[in-house]
Amino acid sequence: MTNDVILVDYGVGNLLSVARALEACGANVVLTDNRSKIAAADRIVLPGVGAIGDCLNELRRRDLIEPVLEFAHSGRPMLGICVGMQVLLEVGEEFGEHTAFGLIKGRVKAIPATTSQGERHKIPHIGWTSIAPPQSRESWKGTVLEKIEPGSTCYFVHSYTAVCDDPDNLLAVSDYNGRQVTAAVQTGRVFGVQFHPEKSGKTGLQIISTFLEMS
Amino acid sequence: MANVRLIARLDIKAPNLIKGVHLEGLRKLGDPQKFAQSYYEAGVDEIIYMDIVASLYNRSSLHEIVRRTAEQVFIPITVGGGIRSLSDVEQMLRSGADKVAINTGAVRSPQLINDVARRFGSQCMVLSVEAKRRPSGEGWEAFTDNGREHTGLDVIDWVRKGIDLGVGEVMLTSVDREGTRRGFDVELTRAVSEIASVPVIASGGMGSVEHLVEVVHDGRADAVAMADVLHYNRMPFAEIRNAAVAAGIPTRLR
Numbered sequence: 495m496t497n498d499v500i501l502v503d504y505g506v507g508n509l510l511s512v513a514r515a516l517e518a519c520g521a522n523v524v525l526t527d528n529r530s531k532i533a534a535a536d537r538i539v540l541p542g543v544g545a546i547g548d549c550l551n552e553l554r555r556r557d558l559i560e561p562v563l564e565f566a567h568s569g570r571p572m573l574g575i576c577v578g579m580q581v582l583l584e585v586g587e588e589f590g591e592h593t594a595f596g597l598i599k600g601r602v603k604a605i606p607a608t609t610s611q612g613e614r615h616k617i618p619h620i621g622w623t624s625i626a627p628p629q630s631r632e633s634w635k636g637t638v639l640e641k642i643e644p645g646s647t648c649y650f651v652h653s654y655t656a657v658c659d660d661p662d663n664l665l666a667v668s669d670y671n672g673r674q675v676t677a678a679v680q681t682g683r684v685f686g687v688q689f690h691p692e693k694s695g696k697t698g699l700q701i702i703s704t705f706l707e708m709s
Numbered sequence: 710m711a712n713v714r715l716i717a718r719l720d721i722k723a724p725n726l727i728k729g730v731h732l733e734g735l736r737k738l739g740d741p742q743k744f745a746q747s748y749y750e751a752g753v754d755e756i757i758y759m760d761i762v763a764s765l766y767n768r769s770s771l772h773e774i775v776r777r778t779a780e781q782v783f784i785p786i787t788v789g790g791g792i793r794s795l796s797d798v799e800q801m802l803r804s805g806a807d808k809v810a811i812n813t814g815a816v817r818s819p820q821l822i823n824d825v826a827r828r829f830g831s832q833c834m835v836l837s838v839e840a841k842r843r844p845s846g847e848g849w850e851a852f853t854d855n856g857r858e859h860t861g862l863d864v865i866d867w868v869r870k871g872i873d874l875g876v877g878e879v880m881l882t883s884v885d886r887e888g889t890r891r892g893f894d895v896e897l898t899r900a901v902s903e904i905a906s907v908p909v910i911a912s913g914g915m916g917s918v919e920h921l922v923e924v925v926h927d928g929r930a931d932a933v934a935m936a937d938v939l940h941y942n943r944m945p946f947a948e949i950r951n952a953a954v955a956a957g958i959p960t961r962l963r
Binding site: 620 | 714779783803831906907908961
């Protein structure tokens, strides 16, 4: 296993930030939208910012959904970041309904516009929020989060959150003014994080390093 | 209550970090990247670079500062000053910025806000507002060019319009307080935060932790930008964070 990582390049904005963080963790980053390179990768990272529908359209336009799905089914490690995590679910509800990958059962829904006390709060949820395992999960052993202390903070910026049907897919949760948001999801060796590990300081770099060590 | 972001704001006249009073009368403090790096190590939540000259002549120098910073600083970096077009935004993001702060470009062409939000996502579109209290004492007017040029826009109306057009965050600088160390304009911050559905960053005037506490509790700021309190090392950042937490302001601790 090498330190090679394929960073799927489909024209989204945070690509270079992700590349820089991967490189800082010792990865040899290959930016590509080439289907056969993706199919042959040791591991891939799927970035994404903006609206889910736009991201899916860009992936579709480049004919990348099929090779990424094939990769996900291969059992090799994959990490989706922000909207790159949201596309793992079945449907996104941002600006209409968008059919996504369906690797994880559930939908990507708007964060409630009010706090749990019923007061209006700021959307997007922007900032450093602590992440913890959900009640359905005992620990993060064997996952990209295994070297992170529960309660560590990560940098989030999002208005929509994944709602998983199967609690087994829920890897980490966060609290935004009393509303639970999904911080990370997992199915097999496919991981997705809503926050930005490339912008979450040393905690984020640790998560990326753990991902790079997976073989 | 969500964690309040504590942000280091670095005003740049490339190649130097500078600090002024009321955004004028400048002093050179050194290499901005070195300051940003040390704030990152100290645990600052975000970095904001503002190019206060914003001349074409200095552009490549600014890009170089952003590029060097982004290689080693793994927290969000916002860059503002002189951004007038989608291609300016794209180049800044390519250099390593995560968000852009736009003032003059948006005042001249509000459609730019919408274009940036649609192309790159509203998470990267920060509306930078320079607010000055009207001489009558009633309300605030938005300014450009470091508080020198009138826009005729009422701050509250302008922020509302910006949010309708897709702004993801508002950076609100009080020109009256900037560089004075007399505290934030709490009334201004509160007036804007109450009508804003998106987060508001209070900027301009922080001289002590009491000021920070005041602008969060009374001004309802979602984030606080600090400059010379850090640049002159009047207080180490860790001390500021600890004092804020002790005063009941939630911030990230690790």
